[in-house]
Amino acid sequence: MKYVIGVDLGTSAVKILLVNQNGEVSNEVSKSYPLIIEKSGYSEQNPEEWVEKTKAGLAELIQQFDGDINDIEGISFSGQMHGLVLVDQNNEVLRNAILWNDTRTTPQCQEIYDTVGKERLLEITKNPALEGFTLPKILWVKEHEPELFERASVFMLPKDYLRYRLTGNIHMEYSDAAGTLLLNVGERNWSSEILESFGLTPDFCPPLVESHDLVGTLTPESAEETGLAETVKIFAGGADNACGAIGSGILSEGKTLCSIGTSGVVLSYEERSDLDFEGKVHYFNHGEENAFYTMGVTLAAGYSLSWYKDTFAKEESFDQFLEGIEEVAPGSNGLLFTPYIVGERTPHADSMIRGTFIGIDAAHERKHFSRAVLEGITFSLNESLEIFRSSGKTIDTIISIGGGAKNETWLQMQADIFNAKIEKLTSEQGPGMGAAMLAAYGCGWFPSLKECAQEFINTSKTYHPIPENVEVYKNVFSIYQQVYNQTKEMNDQLRAFRK
Incomplete structure (x- = not known):
């Protein structure tokens, strides 16, 4: 029997599912981590917590697995949206991640409207400027922590940083990028107009990939720490709501x-x-x-x-x-x-x-x-x-x-x-199952996500109006x-x- 792993990086815990070719959850592990709330309206996390707890969870999953680790073919990810992770030119984290439920950025939302215009912002990003999104967080750091921001080389979202730490490769996929207010949602590319409006460069944004794209394999260090094979395929994954929809x-x-x-x-x-x-x-x-x-x-x-x-x-x-x-x-x-x-x-x-x-x-x-x-x-x-x-x-x-x-x-x-x-x-199983399905599709188990869903998802009861x-x-x-x-x-x- 072949297997895939779905990793759901949530706000309070990481949930890891081991799923077989029939869509059955063979095992699951959850590891929690704390929020950092320095003052009212602030919500942060230490990205290192995500990495440590995910590696520990994967190691526990493998310790409990009595099959051949080479039968675990792929891993993909679901993650909390909008959170800002800033790294320097050596890809070292510069500060705690600012999360989706942080509300300190009301002035920056107004700055976005004043600079871009409400209608133009909706034309490009399809979404209003809300405190939860990523661009307001970037502008807050740029305004309040300018010396730190000068050292920032690239930004990532939570699950993308976690995936980078497991593979050594930096990418972002479209479903999560859509929640940054930097993506042209219709054209599916980073908006040069918005980047230029706020003095940001294209290099500040990670390369864009599809959710089912193969983006690497485990680093030797990650393989050793988790017990997984170095050859396991790593797929980009998706935002938690997108993965919840797939699942x-x-x-x-x-x-x-x-x-x-x-x-x-x-x-x-x-x-x-x-x-x-x-x-x-x-x-x-x-x-x-x-x-x-x-x-x-x-x-x-x-x-x-x-x-x-x-x-x-x-x-x-x-x-x-x-x-x-x-x-x-x-x-x-x-x-x-x-x-x-x-x-x-x-x-x-x-x-x-x-x-x-x-x-x-x-x-x-x-x-x-x-x-x-x-x-x-x-x-x-x-x-x-x-x-x-x-x-x-x-x-x-x-x-x-x-x-x-x-x-x-x-x-x-x-x-x-x-x-x-x-x-x-x-x-x-929600977003974790969606992540596992992206891995199953990426591994070639099914010709499409729709056909994967037909195999993995069943209705138990229907209610009619x-x-x-x-x-x-x-x-x-x-x-x-x-x-x-x-x-x-x-x-x-x-x-x-x-x-």
């Missing part, structure tokens, strides 16, 4: 992913690079060659539910806490929740808006509040789907993963609110969409009382 089979027009974790994501496959969403949703290169995806984000999706449970029933399990929601009719007996408890991202990029319960009645019990929270999270995600559909997209099938796929009532709710068929997967529920939810959703504008001013006034 869920989002590889054809009409296929859409709903992933509910701490935040929530709806992501839809795109064949074209010329659609115009006016920056309301993200628009990135996919991990599949010459493909793209659009993505909307709810900042507090699963977090809204965990906040609600921990506030009112900390000791209960989620299953206990959600008991009775199936008895409540769609619309939660006139109770509405908006999940803006930490601000919102799509379609309202507003860090100051806050959540609401509206319509509280003496007849409401806990089960009504619980169902309203689930409905509110799903309504927020549906706003992104409506943006996709308004561009003419047909969305008929949605793969649901994460916390939203763990409750039968919530899965049916998604089918009814999204008015689409919802599919739950037999085995859900119930027409009468769809109609109810259309009416409630129209009320939900009014809440943001009608509560924005009140929330602004309430800011003075928040501590």
Whole structure:
């Protein structure tokens, strides 16, 4: 039996999957590492932690492997997007990596708009200037740490730095490069216009490759430290959301992913690079060659539910806490929740808006509040789907993963609110599986990623929209969409009382 390895470099841990030719996970290892938060709004990590923990995880995986290490043919990577790693001319790291969830760069986002223009930025990069992206981080270092920045030779993203340390070769692939605000997403090259606007040179950017491209083999040192063969093939990999899409089979027009974790994501496959969403949703290169995806984000999706449970029933399990929601009719007996408890991202990029319960009645019990929270999270995600559909997209099938796929009532709710068929997967491994699939495709196991997905990914259950529920939810959703504008001013006034 042949094997590949998928390495998912996340924000809190690296997860490593050993996957066989049938798409079965033979073993998995996870190693955590800390965040460095020096002050409010800052979020950094030491890149050396990624390297040490990944090598340790690979070594543990190999120690537990009772086959021939030469049967492990390939490794590929998924990684947290947007994080900035700066290295000098000797490829030595100059400072801690600044991560995707670091929010110190608001002035630099405005600088980008002032220099490039909002419309021109959207034309080139397909995305607005948000604090999470890489270019604002580069400009922050250039402004606040100029002597250090003078020594910077090239920038990398987290998984690309990890891969460099394993192979000695520097590359970046399109799906991660699309989240830097330096890539011309449609033309698939570094934008000379944006680079020149900020005094950056093309040499500052790594060579671009496809996600399935072979970019090297292990260095002798890395092979010795991990126990892997030096000949194992290393493939470029993809951004975590792109790999999550691949690992869920989002590889054809009409296929859409709903992933509910701490935040929530709806992501839809795109064949074209010329659609115009006016920056309301993200628009990135996919991990599949010459493909793209659009993505909307709810900042507090699963977090809204965990906040609600921990506030009112900390000791209960989620299953206990959600008991009775199936008895409540769609619309939660006139109770509405908006999940803006930490601000919102799509379609309202507003860090100051806050959540609401509206319509509280003496007849409401806990089960009504619980169902309203689930409905509110799903309504927020549906706003992104409506943006996709308004561009003419047909969305008929949605793969649901994460916390939203763990409750039968919530899965049916998604089918009814999204008015689409919802599919739950037999085995859900997310971005790590997508990385493994890129390695399998790169190794030549399959002629395409689509055919790999047909072998590796299976649906366990399908939920169809119930027409009468769809109609109810259309009416409630129209009320939900009014809440943001009608509560924005009140929330602004309430800011003075928040501590």
